[in-house]
Amino acid sequence: MAEKNMRDKDTQKRLNAAALRLISSKDMTASANEDEAAIAETWEALEMLRADADIMAELRTPYRAPFWQRTEGIKTLGAGVAACATIAAVALALVLSPQTYVTRVGEQRLVSLADGSQVTLNTDSRMSVRIDGGQRRVTLERGEAYFDVAKLGGAPFVVVSGASEVRVTGTHFNVRREASSVRVDVEEGRVLAGAHAATNPAGAAILTANQAVTLDERGLVRQRSVADIDRVSNWRRGRVYFNETPLRDAVADMNRYTRTRLVIATPGIADMPVSGIYRVGASDSFAKALGLAYPVQVQTHDDVIEISQKGHAAFKF
Numbered sequence: 001m002a003e004k005n006m007r008d009k010d011t012q013k014r015l016n017a018a019a020l021r022l023i024s025s026k027d028m029t030a031s032a033n034e035d036e037a038a039i040a041e042t043w044e045a046l047e048m049l050r051a052d053a054d055i056m057a058e059l060r061t062p063y064r065a066p067f068w069q070r071t072e073g074i075k076t077l078g079a080g081v082a083a084c085a086t087i088a089a090v091a092l093a094l095v096l097s098p099q100t101y102v103t104r105v106g107e108q109r110l111v112s113l114a115d116g117s118q119v120t121l122n123t124d125s126r127m128s129v130r131i132d133g134g135q136r137r138v139t140l141e142r143g144e145a146y147f148d149v150a151k152l153g154g155a156p157f158v159v160v161s162g163a164s165e166v167r168v169t170g171t172h173f174n175v176r177r178e179a180s181s182v183r184v185d186v187e188e189g190r191v192l193a194g195a196h197a198a199t200n201p202a203g204a205a206i207l208t209a210n211q212a213v214t215l216d217e218r219g220l221v222r223q224r225s226v227a228d229i230d231r232v233s234n235w236r237r238g239r240v241y242f243n244e245t246p247l248r249d250a251v252a253d254m255n256r257y258t259r260t261r262l263v264i265a266t267p268g269i270a271d272m273p274v275s276g277i278y279r280v281g282a283s284d285s286f287a288k289a290l291g292l293a294y295p296v297q298v299q300t301h302d303d304v305i306e307i308s309q310k311g312h313a314a315f316k317f
Helices: 002-025 035-051 053-060 071-096 229-235 247-255 283-293
Strands: 099-102 109-112 118-121 126-132 135-148 157-161 164-168 172-177 181-188 191-194 205-207 211-216 221-226 239-246 261-264 273-279 296-301 304-309
Touching: 099 118, 118 126, 157 172, 164 172, 164 181, 181 191, 181 229, 191 211, 205 211, 229 239, 239 247, 247 261, 247 273, 247 283, 261 283, 273 283, 283 296, 283 304
Parallel strands: 135 157, 261 304
Antiparallel strands: 099 126, 109 118, 118 135, 126 135, 135 172, 157 164, 164 191, 172 181, 181 211, 191 205, 211 221, 239 273, 296 304
């Protein structure tokens, strides 16, 4: 109804304008004192209006309401607003949602974060990162990661792994998550580690360069030790480093990098200390080196490498 009224008003305005133009071009008021003359002149004016091609063309032009008054315009505008809102919502979700980084078995990856920090992910690891304003928070869901944290005006950088939290402002450190523990090795700087290190720093263990701590599944301190910087620096270069390491731990570490499994067939040799530097994923080279340097024998069965004490019965498959 509103659209029709506006169309009628517009038509009336154009008719009045056309009549005024016609009257101004002819003297139609001289005999207006007589009604008949006035009526005759009115009909004459109407006939002249119909004969004027420009005026008739103008009157035939269909009325089109402004964009914001048309139904389709409102729909289009609404759709555009809705689309912009959707895009904004998606963009906001992407900004606020944590980004996830994953490495496969045998893969290592260097990740540059938005705050300038860098993280090196070791084999078979997964972490999520949220950097939003003054908040810098990383969750190490599995595996191992080395952190080179950028100083950002004192803004804390928090690493969460299970029940354990590590809080720093700018430093270099390594976090390794095991089934029931988390180990933190500090190469440089100062680190707070514990169950609530981010929210309750006073109750956390304080670590400085060359110090390490192992936290249990509740995030409580299980053991303090010297940081194993040699092991950390070697894995970052694609090597596995052992220094008087029990064979069971060495085998577990080698197995992290490949689908080929090393198996200790003789339980009595599990605590035997071994040393050396090996390429990650090179389980066959590691086993051959053991056979040459230690009193063990090695047998391969498909994707399993068996290590047993010399002179003992081989493992049966």
